[in-house]
Amino acid sequence: MILDLVSYGAFFLTMALTFAIICLGLNVQWGQTGLFNVGVAGFVAVGAYASALLTTPDAPGRLGGFGLPMPVGWIGGALATAFVTLLVGALTIRLRADYLAIATFGVAVAVQLCLLNLEAITGGPFGIGFIPRPFGSMAGDPLLFGLLNLAILGAVVVALYLALERLLRSPWGRVLRAIREDEAAALALGKSAVRFRLQAFTIGGAIMGLAGATQAHFIGFIAPDNYSPTLTFQVWAMLIVGGSGNNRGAILGAVVVWGIWAISASAVSAIFPPDQQARAAALQIVMIGVALCAILLLRPRGILGEVQVISRHLA
Amino acid sequence: MNPQPLMDGLISGSMIGLGAIGITLTYSILRFANFAHGEFISWGAYFALAVSGALGALSATLMAPLGPFSFGWSLPLAAVGAIALTAALALLVDALLFGRLRARRGSIIILVMASFGAALTLRSLLEFIFTSQPAYFTNALQIALRLGGGLRATPDQLLSLGVGAVLVVAIHLLLTRTAIGRSMRAVSENQQLAGVVGIDVRKVIRTVWILGAGLASIAGIIAGLLVQIRPQMGLDLLLPLFAAAILGGIGSVPGAMIAGLIVGLAEALTVQLIGAEWRAAVAFVILVAILLLRPQGLFGRPQ
Numbered sequence: 242m243i244l245d246l247v248s249y250g251a252f253f254l255t256m257a258l259t260f261a262i263i264c265l266g267l268n269v270q271w272g273q274t275g276l277f278n279v280g281v282a283g284f285v286a287v288g289a290y291a292s293a294l295l296t297t298p299d300a301p302g303r304l305g306g307f308g309l310p311m312p313v314g315w316i317g318g319a320l321a322t323a324f325v326t327l328l329v330g331a332l333t334i335r336l337r338a339d340y341l342a343i344a345t346f347g348v349a350v351a352v353q354l355c356l357l358n359l360e361a362i363t364g365g366p367f368g369i370g371f372i373p374r375p376f377g378s379m380a381g382d383p384l385l386f387g388l389l390n391l392a393i394l395g396a397v398v399v400a401l402y403l404a405l406e407r408l409l410r411s412p413w414g415r416v417l418r419a420i421r422e423d424e425a426a427a428l429a430l431g432k433s434a435v436r437f438r439l440q441a442f443t444i445g446g447a448i449m450g451l452a453g454a455t456q457a458h459f460i461g462f463i464a465p466d467n468y469s470p471t472l473t474f475q476v477w478a479m480l481i482v483g484g485s486g487n488n489r490g491a492i493l494g495a496v497v498v499w500g501i502w503a504i505s506a507s508a509v510s511a512i513f514p515p516d517q518q519a520r521a522a523a524l525q526i527v528m529i530g531v532a533l534c535a536i537l538l539l540r541p542r543g544i545l546g547e548v549q550v551i552s553r554h555l556a
Numbered sequence: 557m558n559p560q561p562l563m564d565g566l567i568s569g570s571m572i573g574l575g576a577i578g579i580t581l582t583y584s585i586l587r588f589a590n591f592a593h594g595e596f597i598s599w600g601a602y603f604a605l606a607v608s609g610a611l612g613a614l615s616a617t618l619m620a621p622l623g624p625f626s627f628g629w630s631l632p633l634a635a636v637g638a639i640a641l642t643a644a645l646a647l648l649v650d651a652l653l654f655g656r657l658r659a660r661r662g663s664i665i666i667l668v669m670a671s672f673g674a675a676l677t678l679r680s681l682l683e684f685i686f687t688s689q690p691a692y693f694t695n696a697l698q699i700a701l702r703l704g705g706g707l708r709a710t711p712d713q714l715l716s717l718g719v720g721a722v723l724v725v726a727i728h729l730l731l732t733r734t735a736i737g738r739s740m741r742a743v744s745e746n747q748q749l750a751g752v753v754g755i756d757v758r759k760v761i762r763t764v765w766i767l768g769a770g771l772a773s774i775a776g777i778i779a780g781l782l783v784q785i786r787p788q789m790g791l792d793l794l795l796p797l798f799a800a801a802i803l804g805g806i807g808s809v810p811g812a813m814i815a816g817l818i819v820g821l822a823e824a825l826t827v828q829l830i831g832a833e834w835r836a837a838v839a840f841v842i843l844v845a846i847l848l849l850r851p852q853g854l855f856g857r858p859q
Contacts, residue, residue, distance in 0.1 A: 277665045279591070279672060332844060336851050339589035339668050343798045344847065346591070347840040350795050358833045470791070474676050477669070523683035530677030534653055537670050541662070 244384055251387035253503060254496070258394040259456040261495035263476045265401055265488060266448030272486035272547065273409060274441040275421040276334070277342045281449060281476045283349035284322050286356060286468035288450025289457035292318035293369045294362070296458070300371075304362045311373055315454045322450025323443050330442040335435055349473065356465040368464030372457050390459060397455060398492060401448065405488050408444075417441055471526060475502065478533045486547030493544060502529070559706050561824035567713050567782065569820020570720030573813035574775040575793055576800035577727060578768030584744040584807030585764045586658075588667040592649065593772060593797065594790030595678035600642040600773020601780040601789065602682055605691055607641075608634035619694075624711035626696040627781065635777050639770045646769035647762065649674055655761075675791075682787040690784040693777075716778045723771065724813045731809060736763055744807055792836070796823070799839040803846050805856025815854065818842075 263285055270276045278284070292314035297306030309317075325348070333344040356363045363369070374380070376389040408414050419427040420434045428434060457463045475498065483494020505525045513521040536543065575597055582590045611630040612619040618630040653670050700708040709717075731737035736759075742750040743760045751757050779789055800819045804811025823838045846853065 275663075275665065277668055332847055336847065338665050339583075340802070340847065340851070342591075342665070342668050343589055343802070344843065346798070347795055347843050351837055351840045354834065354837050470676070474672070477672070481669075520684055520687050523680040526680035527677050527684065530673050530680065533673040534670055534677070537666060537673070538653070538656055541666070 248384045248387045251384075251391045253499070255387070255391045255394050255459055256456075257496045257499040258391070258398050258492075259452055259459060260476065260479060260499055261398050261492040262401060262452035262455060263449050264480050264483065264491035264495045265398075265405060266445045266452060267476055267480050268445075268485060268488060268491040269405065269441055269448065270445035271480065272491070273414065273421070274417050274438055274445075275338075276438060276442050276445075277338065278345045278442075278445070279342045279473060280345035280347070280349035280352075282468040282470060282472040283345070283352035284326060284446050284449040285453035285456070285472065286352050286463075286465075287325050288318035288322040288453030289463050289468075290318075290356065290363055290369070290453075291321035291450070292454030293372045293457050293463055296373055297369060297371055300364075300369075303360070303364055303369075306369075311375065311458060314458070315451055318454030318457075319447040319451040322453070323447035326446025326449075327439070327443045330439045330446075334438050334442065349468075349470065353465055353468060356468070363465075366465060368462065368467075370462045372461050372463065374458055374461050394455060394459070397451075402488055402492065409488070413437075413440075474526070474529065474533075475499075478529050480543075481533055481536050482543055484543030484545040484547065487543070487545045490543055490545035490547075497544070498529070558828070560708065561828045562821065563703075563707050563709050563713070564827075565821030565824030566817060567709070567717060567820070568823060569817035570717055570813075571775045571779050571782075571816075572793065572796045572800050572819050573816025574720055574723060574771045574778075575797045576804065576812040576816045577724070577809050578772050579797050579801040580804065580806055580808065580812040581740075581764050581768050583801060585740060586654070586667075586761065588664050588671065589798065591668065591671040591794065592675040592678060593671075593768065594792075594794035595675050595682075596642050596646060596769045596772035596790070597776035597779065597793055598682055598785075598787055598790035599645055599678065599776070600638050600769070601776035601785045602686055602691075602787075603641040603773065604631070604634040604638035604777045605686075605693065605780065605785055607637040608693060621694075621696060625715065626694045626698050626710075626712055631693055631777075631781070635774065638773045638777060642769040642773035642776075643766040646765040649678075650761070650765055675794075679787055679791060686787065688787055690786045691780075692784055693781055712781055716782060719774065719778070720813075723774065724810065727767065727771070728809050730767075736760070740764065795836070795843070796820075796839040799843040799846070802851075802853055803842060805853030808853070808855040811853060811855035 263281065267278065267281060270278050294305045295307050295309045295317045296311055296314035298308050300306055329344055329348055333341045357366055375393050376386055379386045379389060416427065416432050416437055420432065420437055424434050479494040479498040480491055481494070482498055483492070484490030502525065505528065506522070509521045509525060510518060575593065578596070579590060579593050582588070582593065608630040611633055618633070619628045622628055653674055654667060657667050657670055698710040698712060700710050702708055731740060739750070739755045739760050740763065742755055743757055747757060776789065779793070796819050800815040801812055803818065804813070804815035819839055819842055822842060823835050826838045827835050
């Protein structure tokens with residue numbers, strides 16, 4: 242019984258940590274730089290599919306898979322997403338802020354459509370299966386397998402967290418913040434707002450792609466349905482709840498919101514009869530939506546707000 | 557080539573245009589991209605469905621088809637109710653959410669994010685109330701009329717085109733020839749200055765919501781009449797709406813309608829030439845092209 246609980250706990254936390262990586266990516270774009278990305282699901286999908294293509298065994302009737310080692314897939318997923326993000330950013334970052342939002346929304350729609358229709362690459366509506374899982378040879382022992390997966394995801398999150406904290410406090414991170422707070426002043430100091438924004442947008446995209454890749458390898462199977470606007474919405478709720486601008490908040494928000502999501506999902510399946518469950522699942526989204534709006538109104542800084550002073554010289 | 561895509565494109569384009577007018581008005585006057593606008597389309601359609609169902613239950617004669625059309629008096633009556641209800645919904649969302657955020661004078665992008673949250677909430681609420689099964693105003697089948705030149709259209713479709721054309725002219729006249737229209741344009745130019753010269757900015761904002769939501773509900777009713785009613789219908793239209801609003805030039809009502817027709821025609825041609833599965837990509841391609849080539853849109857002014 243306890244082993245079951247530990248094993249479920251490991252599964253839950255691993256899943257939450259994959260969301261935490263997406264949140265960290267979004268935090269670079271939104272929290273640090275103020276770029277509003279409404280197409281998170283699309284960018285995550287690019288990373289997941291790129292990694293799946295690179296690492297799955299050769300499949301008849303579809304491009305690849307190339308059977309490459311998993312780290313290659315993860316890096317490939319991050320790079321592929323970085324490239325897509327760079328293109329979208331180059332197109333819209335000079336324009337008004339909400340054009341970026343509209344364009345990223347369009348990216349999510351377009352990616353979804355490509356996943357469904359480019360069957361020769363993406364496997365169409367059925368997606369891609371047989372994605373190698375970390376420590377797949379240990380799958381016979383669910384507890385050990387779960388804990389090892391949790392450990393590897395935990396290591397990725399910690400490494401990313403340390404790197405991002407360093408970046409945030411670096412001169413580069415301070416320029417981003419300066420641009421977000423007062424663009425004219427930053428420009429007057431000779432900082433190119435467009436270039437810094439584009440860099441931050443691309444780095445955030447790469448992290449989302451990495452998150453997509455880790456998630457795909459953890460689940461072992463991906464399909465277009467996994468990357469619906471609901472995913473974008475969940476990630477936004479996580480970042481806003483945890484506290485945008487704060488990397489620890491991004492991770493905390495992912496665990497909290499994923500926990501609420503999991504509990505409400507089991508409540509829905511326990512309370513409602515089977516034929517009403519699809520309908521009741523819509524209530525889950527209503528609840529998260531109301532929570533998101535309420536936090537924007539009542540406590541815009543989230544649980545852990547942004548750390549105001551980041552320069553160690555001012556502390 | 558078969559000219560039929562022309563007719564299909566014009567019809568879906570007029571729906572997109574009606575929705576895009578609302579987007580362009582909220583964008584130019586309230587200054588944010590409203591991701592919840594698509595939901596006014598879906599809610600408008602479902603409001604009309606509920607009201608017309610209730611009217612039909614009261615009196616069966618209201619459901620008897622009117623002349624050549626597939627619907628009875630219940631639908632036009634329900635449309636009036638749906639416009640009022642959708643406008644009330646928009647005002648409610650503004651009072652609960654957007655108005656409070658505006659009062660705080662925070663950044664615009666927070667409004668965009670709130671609209672994104674409101675959109676998912678409203679859509680999922682519809683899914684909860686009405687389930688995701690498609691619904692229809694009537695089950696009557698209509699025979700398409702031959703219009704000559706190989707074009708065919710049902711009476712419902714022709715009526716929808718007519719309604720769209722009349723509404724665009726009416727809104728254009730409202731904006732250019734009436735006092736409230738001038739106030740709206742003044743607020744869109746400069747909100748503070750408009751307030752200083754005695755224009756009631758809050759009244760202008762209310763008018764924008766009522767107009768935008770009213771037009772959206774008409775677009776939703778037309779979409780429900782010609783295609784079907786689903787909770788996702790607003791989400792599916794959202795990208796074409798934004799593409800049309802930006803292509804037409806933010807703030808331009810005739811621009812939004814013409815651009816809506818362009819998007820609709822492009823979609824119909826894509827279905828004809830490439831395949832129906834790529835239809836949803838058309839709006840994205842148009843959006844990317846316009847952002848690359850002329851971000852101010854066809855009829856907009858450069859920033």
